[in-house]
Amino acid sequence: MESKSANLGSSLPVPIVQELAKEKLTTVPPRYVRPDQYQQRILPTLKSSYSQIPVIDMQKFSDIYTVESELHALHNACQEWGFFQLINHGVDSTVVEKMKIEIQEFFNLPIDEKKKFRQEEGDLQGYGQAFIVSEEQKLDWGDMFAIVISPTYLRKPHLIPKLPTTFRRDAFHEDELLSSVSQPELVTGLSPHSDADGLTILLQVNEMKGLQIKKDGVWIPVSPLPNAFTINIGDILEIVTNGAYKSIEHRAIVNREKERLSIATFLKPNLDGDIGPSPSLVTAETPAKFKRIEVTEYLKGLFSRELAGKSYLDLMRI
Ligand SMILES: O=C(O)CCC(=O)C(=O)O
Numbered sequence: 233m234e235s236k237s238a239n240l241g242s243s244l245p246v247p248i249v250q251e252l253a254k255e256k257l258t259t260v261p262p263r264y265v266r267p268d269q270y271q272q273r274i275l276p277t278l279k280s281s282y283s284q285i286p287v288i289d290m291q292k293f294s295d296i297y298t299v300e301s302e303l304h305a306l307h308n309a310c311q312e313w314g315f316f317q318l319i320n321h322g323v324d325s326t327v328v329e330k331m332k333i334e335i336q337e338f339f340n341l342p343i344d345e346k347k348k349f350r351q352e353e354g355d356l357q358g359y360g361q362a363f364i365v366s367e368e369q370k371l372d373w374g375d376m377f378a379i380v381i382s383p384t385y386l387r388k389p390h391l392i393p394k395l396p397t398t399f400r401r402d403a404f405h406e407d408e409l410l411s412s413v414s415q416p417e418l419v420t421g422l423s424p425h426s427d428a429d430g431l432t433i434l435l436q437v438n439e440m441k442g443l444q445i446k447k448d449g450v451w452i453p454v455s456p457l458p459n460a461f462t463i464n465i466g467d468i469l470e471i472v473t474n475g476a477y478k479s480i481e482h483r484a485i486v487n488r489e490k491e492r493l494s495i496a497t498f499l500k501p502n503l504d505g506d507i508g509p510s511p512s513l514v515t516a517e518t519p520a521k522f523k524r525i526e527v528t529e530y531l532k533g534l535f536s537r538e539l540a541g542k543s544y545l546d547l548m549r550i
């Protein structure tokens with residue numbers, strides 16, 4: 233039986249960054265200045281032409297002449313990179329384009345309209361932020377809109393019926409990473425983290441780049457291909473594969489020119505199950521690297537902490 237406790241977590245209220253950005257501030261408010269990230273900034277960042285995440289072509293899975301080598305490429309991408317771009321995925325481009333327009337329209341709504349979708353106290357869904365657990369904590373320069381689509385009993389009736397239809401078809405979470413601060417190098421759009429879910433499907437909405445992944449100690453910018461989804465392995469898949477597939481640290485940086493929008497769909501296991509290394513992968517030579525934990529416990533622990541690198545996954549290690 234699925235637990236019917238409606239909330240898995242909450243986040244403290246924070247200012248709306250879209251509104252702060254309109255104030256034409258000359259200096260960044262101290263809570264957004266990230267000396268902890270300066271060091272990260274000066275880590276070498278590779279030019280995008282030098283190294284790019286792998287590309288997986290989904291069409292090749294339906295062709296007997298190409299399926300084997302593409303499966304091999306997929307396995308390799310999950311082991312070595314934890315990130316790849318998926319092309320020819322079969323989702324109609326008109327659906328994707330409509331979704332992009334509607335999310336842009338949502339963030340362009342007047343603030344009073346958007347406030348109707350504001351995250352309520354004690355909940356994570358709606359327009360707000362996540363992972364804010366103390367008043368002292370540093371903040372990301374961005375806003376989020378989050379909804380849960382499945383399981384259906386976690387849906388928020390006050391959020392969903394008012395949304396455009398495309399929104400209602402897909403589960404997603406939305407980040408907005410804004411420019412319009414005079415010192416974008418001082419702030420972070422989205423703190424370095426690994427995704428705690430099973431698998432994430434990312435769609436960059438506008439042309440502004442900003443996503444970077446950390447590989448071998450180097451930040452690599454991701455340049456999304458047209459009509460591609462960026463897919464990444466989350467912590468849960470790293471646990472289930474007993475470490476074979478990697479959940480990679482990534483972040484989003486802020487630029488000076490324009491706001492940036494992306495849509496992330498987080499795929500998680502059923503709430504009534506548990507997570508642990510797959511028994512078929514645990515042998516005398518390859519003992520379990522991670523604990524087994526109930527999904528609800530895992531999620532509650534996740535949302536009661538700051539977003540910080542791979543620290544939550546590290547807690548799951550044996
Ligand atoms: O904005 C992006 O491209 C990345 C978003 C992300 O990493 C997340 O929401 O977990």
Ligand SMILES: [Fe+2]
Binds near residue numbers: 425426427482
């Ligand atoms: Fe992420």
